[in-house]
Amino acid sequence: MATSTNNLIQSVCDIARQAGEDILVIYQRDFAVQTKADESPLTEADLAAHKRIVAGLKALTPDIPILSEEDANISWQERQQWQKFWLVDPLDGTKEFIKKNGEFTVNIALIENNQPVLGVVFAPVLDKMYFADDEGAFLTSSAGTRKLNVVTPAAGEVIKVVGSRSHPSPDLAEYLTRFEQHEMVPVGSSLKFCMVAEGLAHTYPRLGPTMNWDTGAGHCVAEKAGAKVRQLDGSPLRYNHQESLLNPYFEVV
Template identity: 40%
Template structure:
């Protein structure tokens, strides 16, 4: 009941932040800076961040918030939190800057080290993806709501792989088994590609390169409730709030669980190490 009561207010918060992002996107009145990790951050990120934190603090004053765009609380303090909000006020800032429109708001509630509620809002299409633990995953466009599930992949069929517009496809092709054929679907933000797997539009999505736990928190519960999984490059589950930094390893979003994925996707020969 606790998660069910939170869902609609969180969806409304994601929409409000998304509408602010879209207004700023259309106006073009945005300042862009480069962070220490060489990724961009804009005044739109900060505006959405403020909306989300204010709304969540009012909704659940006793639940702390971790955001990509806020100061990170030390692990010694946050490792004792039984639950916390994990947010990315704009997943896909590079898409915002590049004017593709493929950016989204991401809000997750993590309980006892695992995502329990997730909401993604895509302002351009006015679409929500959302899930709560044990209750399935859903896609909503305006008032039309559909239950979503991962695609049933047939043995021998090409893999439908969601990829970034900005990552060379040969890097992904190199991770496939030598005889595995693939079809590539280019899309923007990390969360939208993950949701594409959740709704059956792609079989998998492989992410190479830096991401944070805020990039996967909300989509993790959505993908799992849709029948898929998110695993690291060695086919182990991701973890949350276990390190001083919140950096993710390379990971993959995979659909139908009965597929022998290790036969189709080769583990990285030298996994990228996470350092605190």
């Protein structure tokens, strides 16, 4: 699957695929939906994928700590000691999962010195495995494995802007005024990063709330494909650099 000579990323891709298979078993039958304290939905698929990934990563790299959306109550006092850690969203796009539109992903990133250095995004229904490290960004699908590169729009070309399907933002309209012509491409989950990496969209502005685990893996895939992932003031998007795990607004260009 992974053409990278890095055995670590091959192993992480395998873990993500196993978690995706666990998710699909639940996806194909009826399932209960709970509501978390922050009003976001939670299903047994989130928890099954979390358990699979944590067990896999602990076996793979016992000394590297793990921060997962489903186990995020780790104190800042402990987290600020971390130079390197795994950042996991076991099921990104739970709303897409519940709607059964297929646009949800398994996300695993390795963060080092506040930046993602390895990222894996697996879309189980689409059977697309995006992965990235120092060798670049790649996509494995039924068509095989290929390297990903962002596409720069030609002069006068309609700018394809990928945005959230489930979380529309009132600030987006103002952002879009910078483009003479644009076309919105609505997509769920971290697939938005992957759309830019794959050259299917030119930009992804996120002008709404996201958490560190929502973005780490997709950030790595887009960046290694040649995109810039930055805050609106141009500074880099950073991870685990403060007590809050809420991301600022950012753009992928």
